[in-house]
Structures are given as C-alpha cells and as structure tokens.
Amino acid sequence: MRSPAALPSVRGRAHLAAMYEEPIRRGLKLRCARCGEGKLFRAYLKFNDECPACGQDFTVADTADGPAFFVGFLVMILFAPFYFILPMLPLPLPLMIGSWVLLLSMMIGLALFLLPPFKAVLFNLQVRNRAEEARWESTGKHGSPPKHWKH
Numbered sequence: 001m002r003s004p005a006a007l008p009s010v011r012g013r014a015h016l017a018a019m020y021e022e023p024i025r026r027g028l029k030l031r032c033a034r035c036g037e038g039k040l041f042r043a044y045l046k047f048n049d050e051c052p053a054c055g056q057d058f059t060v061a062d063t064a065d066g067p068a069f070f071v072g073f074l075v076m077i078l079f080a081p082f083y084f085i086l087p088m089l090p091l092p093l094p095l096m097i098g099s100w101v102l103l104l105s106m107m108i109g110l111a112l113f114l115l116p117p118f119k120a121v122l123f124n125l126q127v128r129n130r131a132e133e134a135r136w137e138s139t140g141k142h143g144s145p146p147k148h149w150k151h
C-alpha cells in the first residue's frame, strides 16, 4: 500500500492540474484520486477501505459533514425562490399540496444525487493535497522580549 507521498512533484500549470483538476475530474466519476480507475464507494456514501485498483489507503482522509454542508447550501439556493413563489400562486388546495410534495421531492432527490460526487471530490482533494487536522508544535522557547520591555 503506497501513500500519497509517492505522487510526483510538479510545478506551474501541471501543478494545478495535478493538485485540483485531476482529483475533481476523478471525483466526479467517483474514482480514486491517485489512479482514476478504482471505485471510491462500496455503497452509497460508504468508501472502500482502499482503492481496488492501486491500493491507495482511503482511511487517510475524512470529509466529515463537508459534502452535506455544500450540497445543503447549493440545493437551498437553487430552490429558495420557489418557496416564495409557490405560496403566492392562486392554486386550488390539491394542486398546492401536490406542488409542495413535488418541490420537496425534487429537493431531496437532488441532494441525494449530488452527495456522492461532492463527497468524492472533497475526499479526492483531501487525499491528493494530504489535508489533515491542524497541528501546533512548540519551539520550546518563547523568544526574547522586545527592547523596550521593562522587568
């Protein structure tokens, strides 16, 4: 099992492609960031433990609630106008209820449809760019005080 550290170092335009475009493109196809072949998911939103094609460890990153946040906001922005327009329409009650059911179904459907690619893209970007939790390391000293400092 090879780590993402084995990826080649690149510069400039090729650097951007390798760091962002490729992981995004592969994520949209729900494929591994490293080889572009292996499937990321073994079930809906459940990652494989490692890439079936290249063996990339899929436990090195965790998207947590990131995908849900982005998908939630996108869907909300897209559908918000209908929540203002629909109540103002002079529709008979059965048609109004039907419209709300349709609107809610479309929202839920779109969110469920968008979650896997969003999760895959975020995950691939984390894997490719070796994202991890922030760490703070003390240098072991506090430096010297400024010159005007009075003891």
Ligand SMILES: [Zn+2]
Residues within 6 Å of the ligand: 032, 033, 034, 035, 036, 037, 038, 051, 052, 053, 054, 055, 056
């Ligand atoms: Zn792979």
